[in-house]
Amino acid sequence: MIEAHSLTKRYGGKVAVDDLSFSVKSGRVTGFLGPNGAGKSTTMRMMLGLDNPTGGSVTIGGKRYTELHHPLRTVGALLEASWVHPNRSARAHLAWMAKSNKISPKRVDEVLDIVGLSEVASKRAGGFSLGMSQRLGIAAALLGDPEVLLFDEPVNGLDPEGILWIRKFMQRLADEGRTVFVSSHLLSEMALTATDLVVIGKGKLVSQSTTEEFVARATDSTVKIRSPHLDRLRPALDRVGATVTAADDGLIVSGASSDKIGELAMENQVTLHELAPQQGSLEQAFMQITGDSVEYHADLETEDAAEQPAGHASTTN
Numbered sequence: 001m002i003e004a005h006s007l008t009k010r011y012g013g014k015v016a017v018d019d020l021s022f023s024v025k026s027g028r029v030t031g032f033l034g035p036n037g038a039g040k041s042t043t044m045r046m047m048l049g050l051d052n053p054t055g056g057s058v059t060i061g062g063k064r065y066t067e068l069h070h071p072l073r074t075v076g077a078l079l080e081a082s083w084v085h086p087n088r089s090a091r092a093h094l095a096w097m098a099k100s101n102k103i104s105p106k107r108v109d110e111v112l113d114i115v116g117l118s119e120v121a122s123k124r125a126g127g128f129s130l131g132m133s134q135r136l137g138i139a140a141a142l143l144g145d146p147e148v149l150l151f152d153e154p155v156n157g158l159d160p161e162g163i164l165w166i167r168k169f170m171q172r173l174a175d176e177g178r179t180v181f182v183s184s185h186l187l188s189e190m191a192l193t194a195t196d197l198v199v200i201g202k203g204k205l206v207s208q209s210t211t212e213e214f215v216a217r218a219t220d221s222t223v224k225i226r227s228p229h230l231d232r233l234r235p236a237l238d239r240v241g242a243t244v245t246a247a248d249d250g251l252i253v254s255g256a257s258s259d260k261i262g263e264l265a266m267e268n269q270v271t272l273h274e275l276a277p278q279q280g281s282l283e284q285a286f287m288q289i290t291g292d293s294v295e296y297h298a299d300l301e302t303e304d305a306a307e308q309p310a311g312h313a314s315t316t317n
């Protein structure tokens, strides 16, 4: 369990993390979502005692990182820039880490096996692909068999196979009862990976909920219908106050559930060929909930920048 209470970090005049409070439950994968520069890495660094809060606190199992008796046995982390000596083998790197943290050398082969690196354990880490390096970073995070795992942008730059592996692996760690907290600015990736979401923008909390709630709250729930008798159904939908929009081959209805539409169809003896609730994407939800509170439109603006006067496009960092 991770808890942040009014967590704040200022760098000179810049407020990177602004009065942030949230909690992260065990046994679940929680996504930490926000655009570039939102304050995700800074928050994670404070969780790991690598940066001191200007105000507030963040605790792991009720303790600040500096109060933990066995930090590596409590929390493991994969940060963006995890350093490995390029000429050291994967096994030697982990053995060195285990030794300096008083962890049994037996654990090294265990974690190599868990992340699927046993066969290349004696190869130099400098020759590893990005996916293998990420696995090595995860093996290092698992050395102390910690209850809490933090991953900062773990899928950045990975190929689809690597992304899938990380996604399944995080789920497995959560299924073992661990707390898995993973940051990303990739909304679609988080929709597939995380069951819970903590969303921040400009250092502030935007939302904390399940991923499902986040999407449902932000996007208009609509239902797509197709029927050979739309002319008979339309007036019935109007009467219950639903909003109806013509689609290619049917209607998109908002303001009435699929249950209600099905009942109306039956009452009016209308045959339905399709009755499909449409779910909004996480991207839509994110844009709708965060609105102008975050600097999220940079990518779009950058695309437009070529056609606009110099200096118009903003950057996030």
Ligand SMILES: Nc1ncnc2c1ncn2[C@@H]1O[C@H](COP(=O)(O)OP(=O)(O)OP(=O)(O)O)[C@@H](O)[C@H]1O
Pocket (backbone or CB within 6 Å): 011, 014, 015, 016, 034, 035, 036, 037, 038, 039, 040, 041, 042, 043, 185, 316, 317
């Ligand atoms: N050491 C520092 N000194 C000054 N400003 C910093 C420092 N570290 C971070 N910042 C600023 O704090 C803000 C939050 O940065 P942070 O790296 O935590 O965001 P992020 O959400 O992790 O972004 P990204 O997805 O780009 O990594 C940014 O505006 C950043 O420029």
